[in-house]
Amino acid sequence: MLNPAAPGFWTDRRVERLLGAVACLVLLLIGGMIAFVFSKAWPSFAHNGLAWFGSGGDVDRQLEDIFSSPSNPSDYVYELHAWSLIWGTFVVTAGAVLIGIVFSLLAAIFIVEFAPPRLARLLEPVVRLLAAVPSVVYGLIGILVIVPWVGEHLISLERKESVANVIQLNGSSLGVGILILTIMIVPIMIAIVVDALRAVPGSWTEGASALGVNRWRVTWSIAVRTARPAVVAAAVLATARALGEAIMLSMVSGSASFAPNPIDGITFLFEPTRPLASALVENVEGLTVVPFGQTLFAFAAVLLVSSMFLSLAGFVAKQSMRRYGVQP
Amino acid sequence: MSATAQRAPALPARTATAPRDSVRAWPLRDRIGYFCAWSAGLALIAIAGSIVVYMAFRGAQYFDLSLLFESPNAEIDQSASGGFKDPLIGTAMLLVMSTAMAAPLGVAIAVWLTEYGRPAGLARAVESAIEIVAGTPSIVLAMFGLILFQEWFGFLTFDAEGSTLGRSFIAASAMMSLIALPLVVGATREALNAIPRHVREASYALGKTKAATIRRVLLPAARPGIGTGAALGMGRVAGDTAIVVVLLGSTLQIVNGTDGGIDGLFRGTGSTLTSYVYLNSPAGEGLAPEKAYFAAFVLMVLVIILNFVVTRLARGRKPLWTR
Numbered sequence: 001m002l003n004p005a006a007p008g009f010w011t012d013r014r015v016e017r018l019l020g021a022v023a024c025l026v027l028l029l030i031g032g033m034i035a036f037v038f039s040k041a042w043p044s045f046a047h048n049g050l051a052w053f054g055s056g057g058d059v060d061r062q063l064e065d066i067f068s069s070p071s072n073p074s075d076y077v078y079e080l081h082a083w084s085l086i087w088g089t090f091v092v093t094a095g096a097v098l099i100g101i102v103f104s105l106l107a108a109i110f111i112v113e114f115a116p117p118r119l120a121r122l123l124e125p126v127v128r129l130l131a132a133v134p135s136v137v138y139g140l141i142g143i144l145v146i147v148p149w150v151g152e153h154l155i156s157l158e159r160k161e162s163v164a165n166v167i168q169l170n171g172s173s174l175g176v177g178i179l180i181l182t183i184m185i186v187p188i189m190i191a192i193v194v195d196a197l198r199a200v201p202g203s204w205t206e207g208a209s210a211l212g213v214n215r216w217r218v219t220w221s222i223a224v225r226t227a228r229p230a231v232v233a234a235a236v237l238a239t240a241r242a243l244g245e246a247i248m249l250s251m252v253s254g255s256a257s258f259a260p261n262p263i264d265g266i267t268f269l270f271e272p273t274r275p276l277a278s279a280l281v282e283n284v285e286g287l288t289v290v291p292f293g294q295t296l297f298a299f300a301a302v303l304l305v306s307s308m309f310l311s312l313a314g315f316v317a318k319q320s321m322r323r324y325g326v327q328p
Numbered sequence: 329m330s331a332t333a334q335r336a337p338a339l340p341a342r343t344a345t346a347p348r349d350s351v352r353a354w355p356l357r358d359r360i361g362y363f364c365a366w367s368a369g370l371a372l373i374a375i376a377g378s379i380v381v382y383m384a385f386r387g388a389q390y391f392d393l394s395l396l397f398e399s400p401n402a403e404i405d406q407s408a409s410g411g412f413k414d415p416l417i418g419t420a421m422l423l424v425m426s427t428a429m430a431a432p433l434g435v436a437i438a439v440w441l442t443e444y445g446r447p448a449g450l451a452r453a454v455e456s457a458i459e460i461v462a463g464t465p466s467i468v469l470a471m472f473g474l475i476l477f478q479e480w481f482g483f484l485t486f487d488a489e490g491s492t493l494g495r496s497f498i499a500a501s502a503m504m505s506l507i508a509l510p511l512v513v514g515a516t517r518e519a520l521n522a523i524p525r526h527v528r529e530a531s532y533a534l535g536k537t538k539a540a541t542i543r544r545v546l547l548p549a550a551r552p553g554i555g556t557g558a559a560l561g562m563g564r565v566a567g568d569t570a571i572v573v574v575l576l577g578s579t580l581q582i583v584n585g586t587d588g589g590i591d592g593l594f595r596g597t598g599s600t601l602t603s604y605v606y607l608n609s610p611a612g613e614g615l616a617p618e619k620a621y622f623a624a625f626v627l628m629v630l631v632i633i634l635n636f637v638v639t640r641l642a643r644g645r646k647p648l649w650t651r
Binding site: 019026029033036103111113114119122129134137140141143183186190220240243246250251296303310311312 | 610
């Protein structure tokens, strides 16, 4: 009776149920992922309370203690103050996204409004190429070219000595991380903003042009203004991407869990740091040690929650352009 | 009406006829903005150009075809440490396996969302779940995969003297398919939405069921879109490192998971080009930047080819009825 090859088998109802079941399966998988990661992460949060997010001590040493904690479950060490990792994540992400917004907005305006047609046609594959370069290639260029160059030419001896008793400066630094991360997230933002600028109704900008407003003002005050939700969406989605960037940052931003101090002035940019995601990649070998694994899952949970909110926020922001009758 | 459609070409024509609207006549603030936009666009080209030229230069400098056919060895002496045959095979396996998982799943979800999508609440939930996967860092997906395959699907993973580590090609490609999934779903949905309503109605009017319409009319029309999504997904899969490092381990050679046979290959561990680059760079253990450069060059070529495929697919064959 139930023969999938028979002609009358694929009725509408069966197809709908089958496809719906596949969709539910994925939904279940994602729900399961969130639940699993949190259940694994719970002991680390429960032992530390809010101090988990606070500062204090050296994270690297705390991680070492957790890793070498006794095998008896009641003696597990969980103490962790992850502030320097969170601060590192925040500074790198915020820096890259702030520079990225300005840069990608200008580049998108250029592509849509000012580029000669030939250049605009060239820029499209260029953006796609920059988006497609694997993060490990960016990391390789960073660690073999930019980091040594910065270490030799940009960091003077006095600067190294000025913080010598706190941290060693060798070129792998916050600044290099921000620089490369900006290049990595800019293509995503440009793609979204360009789509939005192209979707701005032509009659709006033409109306302004007819009143004698110059092209820059038309673009800036009408097209960009209409596309504001898309700029927000682009920033939010790029933030999600930047948060999760692990490999490239673990290669170029130094391997010390150090919280760079903004009071140091320019030196701030040359100090090494380590975001959450790279801390995960670098320590993943120790996942089999129970308390250490749970601590790593706590990192993963923090990343998961932030990226979840960001991607949903980006989704909502993209929708809000419909209010203007503009299809994003 | 037609002026609305051709806004972009209309602008240069207007500047040509109205000489007073030259950039020189603009207020300083506007001229600065104009200049910044130009320099941002040119900087973009310069950055992309220098990355490509630099990688091509390094690739040519360390060009050595024999590396492609030698297995890697964990040797400090670089003349004996072999090439990257195994990572190449690993990359190919991951690409094929994860696309084989992501494409049918993604197409099914996209069809369900656009053609059925009932109940609406469930559809909304599935939509946001896809949105969440798209934004989840791959390292988090990798760690989730590790528990999933350690605790539930241990029989699909590498068997290290009785203890399951949760590592295998199956585990890695399953998690990789989650990376590719949102791209496939997005591209397929876009393609399905682009098919006009009257095409579906014509099919119903001929007495086709909805299921038959999907299979015989909508899916063939959406094929370029599905191809675009799959190729985009493959590009992401080829470039991802975190999942490989976590779910395939840091062995460079392909290790058979069981005593042999084809299932052992799928359950085995190994490496891909990305993990080869990572482990051979100063960040990993092996200090072989030359080989890392060449492997990265091969990886770039692969990604650029996939990129080219996407461009061709997106440009090519539009269904006849859309004019």
